[in-house]
Amino acid sequence: MGGSQSALLAESITDWWSLAGVDALVGEDPAGWLVLLPANDAAAPRPKPTIAPEPEAAPLPAILQRQEAPQPVETKGPVVFPDAWDxxxxxxxxxxxxxxxxxxxxxxxPVxxxxxxxxxxxxxxxIDDQRDGAxxxxxAGQLLDAMLSAIRTTRDVCYVASLAVTRPAGGRCDGAEAAELxxxxxxxxxxxxxxxxxxxxSDIVRMAAASELPETRGKILNINQDGGKVETVAVAHPAMLLARPAQKAAAWDSLKLLNRGR
Incomplete structure (x- = not known):
C-alpha cells in the first residue's frame, strides 16, 4: 500500500487519536482517552483516576519487635528468723x-x-500427714507410738516437728531451697x-548429720548445736519400716540407745 491512499490513511488515524484526546506522545497526567465525554463537557478537565492506598504493613513478630529494657529484679537478702520462741x-x-x-x-x-x-x-x-493435717x-503414726513406748516415753512429752512445714513435690528439694532449709x-x-x-x-539425717542412714545404725550422733552437743540417734521413717519390715532391726539398734541413763 502506498501513494495517496497511504497518506489519507495516516491522516485518518491521526484525526481519530486527536478526537480521542491524544495530542501528545507523553503527558504529565494519565488521560482516559477511551472514555467518551458528553458533548457539553468536552472542554471540562478530565478527572484523575483514584489510586488505592497501599495496604498497611503487617506488624513484626514479637521476637523481632523492640524490647523494653528489663527492669532489674531486686535481690532479697536471707530470710531473718525470729529469735523468740513464741x-x-x-x-x-x-x-x-x-x-x-x-x-x-x-x-x-510443730507440736x-x-x-x-x-x-x-x-x-x-x-503425704498422709499433709492430708490429715498432723x-x-x-x-505410720501408730508404729511411731509403739517405738516410743519401747523406750518408755510417749509422744505428748516430746517436741514433734518437721523441718519444712509442707511437703515438696516428689519429696525432694535442692538448690537455694535446700540451702534455706x-x-x-x-x-x-x-x-x-x-x-x-x-x-x-534419711532426708533429715543427710541434712543434720551429713550421713547416710545405714551409716548411723547403732550410733550416738553428737550434733553440734549452738556451741554444745545434743545426743542424737537416727532411724528410718515409720512409713518406710512398714514398707520394709527388715529395716526394723536397724531402727531398734539405734532407738534403744535413747534408753541409756533412764
Whole structure:
C-alpha cells in the first residue's frame, strides 16, 4: 500500500487519536482517552483516576519487635528468723518467708514445747500427714507410738516437728531451697533446745548429720548445736519400716540407745 491512499490513511488515524484526546506522545497526567465525554463537557478537565492506598504493613513478630529494657529484679537478702520462741512458732504458721512453706497451702506445724526431753524431727510431712493435717498420722503414726513406748516415753512429752512445714513435690528439694532449709534447721534446733534428738528419715539425717542412714545404725550422733552437743540417734521413717519390715532391726539398734541413763 502506498501513494495517496497511504497518506489519507495516516491522516485518518491521526484525526481519530486527536478526537480521542491524544495530542501528545507523553503527558504529565494519565488521560482516559477511551472514555467518551458528553458533548457539553468536552472542554471540562478530565478527572484523575483514584489510586488505592497501599495496604498497611503487617506488624513484626514479637521476637523481632523492640524490647523494653528489663527492669532489674531486686535481690532479697536471707530470710531473718525470729529469735523468740513464741514469735518463731507464729512465724512458722503465718509468714510467706518460711522456707518450704510454698509447696502446699496447708502447713503442718510443730507440736510441743521448748526444752523437751526428746525432739522428734523429720524433713517434711508425708503425704498422709499433709492430708490429715498432723505429723506422723495413720498407721505410720501408730508404729511411731509403739517405738516410743519401747523406750518408755510417749509422744505428748516430746517436741514433734518437721523441718519444712509442707511437703515438696516428689519429696525432694535442692538448690537455694535446700540451702534455706539448712539455715532454718540449725535455728530451729537452737530455739527448741531439746535434751535429746531423734532424726526420723534419711532426708533429715543427710541434712543434720551429713550421713547416710545405714551409716548411723547403732550410733550416738553428737550434733553440734549452738556451741554444745545434743545426743542424737537416727532411724528410718515409720512409713518406710512398714514398707520394709527388715529395716526394723536397724531402727531398734539405734532407738534403744535413747534408753541409756533412764
Amino acid at each position: 514469735e518463731f512458732q507464729h512465724w512458722l504458721a503465718t509468714s510467706d518467708d518460711v522456707p518450704g512453706s510454698q509447696w502446699d497451702a496447708r502447713r503442718i506445724l 510441743g514445747q521448748t526444752n523437751a526431753p526428746l525432739m522428734l524431727l523429720t524433713a517434711w510431712p508425708e 505429723m506422723f498420722s495413720g498407721t 539448712d539455715r532454718l534447721l540449725w535455728h530451729h534446733l537452737r530455739l527448741a533446745n531439746p535434751e535429746r534428738l531423734l532424726l526420723i528419715g
